[in-house]
Amino acid sequence: MTDHHATTDAALAASQAPLLRIEAVEKKFGGFKAVDGLSLDIKAGEFFALLGPSGCGKTTLLRMLAGFETPDRGRILLDGEDVASVLPHRRPVNMMFQNYALFPHLTVKANIAFGLKRAGLKRAEVKARIAEMLALVRLEGLAHRRPDQLSGGQQQRVALARALALRPKLLLLDEPLAALDKKLRESTQRELIELQRRLGTTFVIVTHDQDEAMTVADRIGVMSAGRLEQVAAPRQLYEAPASRWVAEFVGDVNILDGTVAEQDPHRLTVTTQDAATLSVAPPRQKVDINSAVSVAIRPEKIRLSRRGPVADAAAGLNRRDGVVSDLSYLGGLTSYTVKLDAGATLRATLANVARVEVDDFSRGQHVVAWFSPDDCVVLPR
Numbered sequence: 001m002t003d004h005h006a007t008t009d010a011a012l013a014a015s016q017a018p019l020l021r022i023e024a025v026e027k028k029f030g031g032f033k034a035v036d037g038l039s040l041d042i043k044a045g046e047f048f049a050l051l052g053p054s055g056c057g058k059t060t061l062l063r064m065l066a067g068f069e070t071p072d073r074g075r076i077l078l079d080g081e082d083v084a085s086v087l088p089h090r091r092p093v094n095m096m097f098q099n100y101a102l103f104p105h106l107t108v109k110a111n112i113a114f115g116l117k118r119a120g121l122k123r124a125e126v127k128a129r130i131a132e133m134l135a136l137v138r139l140e141g142l143a144h145r146r147p148d149q150l151s152g153g154q155q156q157r158v159a160l161a162r163a164l165a166l167r168p169k170l171l172l173l174d175e176p177l178a179a180l181d182k183k184l185r186e187s188t189q190r191e192l193i194e195l196q197r198r199l200g201t202t203f204v205i206v207t208h209d210q211d212e213a214m215t216v217a218d219r220i221g222v223m224s225a226g227r228l229e230q231v232a233a234p235r236q237l238y239e240a241p242a243s244r245w246v247a248e249f250v251g252d253v254n255i256l257d258g259t260v261a262e263q264d265p266h267r268l269t270v271t272t273q274d275a276a277t278l279s280v281a282p283p284r285q286k287v288d289i290n291s292a293v294s295v296a297i298r299p300e301k302i303r304l305s306r307r308g309p310v311a312d313a314a315a316g317l318n319r320r321d322g323v324v325s326d327l328s329y330l331g332g333l334t335s336y337t338v339k340l341d342a343g344a345t346l347r348a349t350l351a352n353v354a355r356v357e358v359d360d361f362s363r364g365q366h367v368v369a370w371f372s373p374d375d376c377v378v379l380p381r
Contacts, residue, residue: 019044025074036226048212052223098160133161274343280376301375302348309369
């Protein structure tokens with residue numbers, strides 16, 4: 001009986017274990033620490049994004065996962081096996097490069113076949129796998145073309161097919177859509193999501209494009225200076241950033257610095273220099289009276305009107321008078337910059353829900369900007 005329970009517990013633990021576990025990995029180049037003691041778990045079948053500015057260490061981390069770089073310290077466990085010192089071609093991992101790295105003299109078919117032949121698959125197996133991959137990326141009629149006879153989007157699909165042909169446990173994508181134009185990039189993002197869900201393969205994508213990460217990923221790891229600032233699902237990352245740095249990096253945000261004046265279980269009062277006193281929702285982490293904090297408010301959470309909300313609906317709202325100093329019409333949205341009478345500048349984004357030929361507000365117009373305490377995120381300074 002005990003043996004049965006022990007076996008069941010072991011099987012349950014194995015099923016819950018991450019496919020990829022990165023443990024305190026560090027990588028230096030000379031005196032520069034590119035990856036600094038980073039730890040991360042990624043589940044089987046997950047679409048995970050590493051997001052961050054240039055030089056934050058995300059591509060170095062990806063190259064260590066692929067085997068092109070070796071960690072100075074730490075472990076990289078894939079399915080429980082430490083692969084940190086395993087050669088790239090001996091890992092169940094494949095990588096799709098930013099420039100696609102297709103062989104220019106080989107046809108689409110031959111590009112896909114290259115890795116399969118090197119892996120020693122039989123001719124019939126190679127033929128079947130090529131047909132499967134061409135169908136998967138919808139390039140059946142282009143098998144005999146060379147890369148220079150394909151569009152950028154088609155080349156990207158060939159690179160993807162070649163990377164998936166060996167059925168890796170883990171597919172690494174290094175800025176794979178950077179070379180595509182906006183419309184093609186958006187359609188390819190949708191195709192990538194669909195492909196990943198159909199295959200169930202674990203994808204790890206590196207990108208500096210926040211919209212791309214938010215669109216494709218189940219979870220996002222935001223990197224800065226070789227460390228992970230926050231790992232969360234896209235909605236949580238946007239609505240509940242863990243730090244001011246994350247709030248400013250992911251999407252547009254208004255930041256107002258202040259000091260905690262009062263607090264109760266439901267509300268926090270923050271005194272600011274240039275936006276008067278704000279009523280905000282209490283943060284998850286405890287803050288003390290007189291501690292310095294930043295209040296983050298996303299532009300779409302700020303409403304604008306000529307007179308402000310009606311009295312009955314105004315209880316607890318933060319309302320500030322100001323003047324529209326600038327505006328940008330963006331099709332579905334209009335972005336307004338409002339200079340408050342108290343001194344701060346706020347950005348407000350309003351959806352253009354009606355088909356009209358004039359903006360709701362014009363430059364120089366007096367407006368009331370208002371937002372609720374629950375729209376504010378309090379971050380330590």
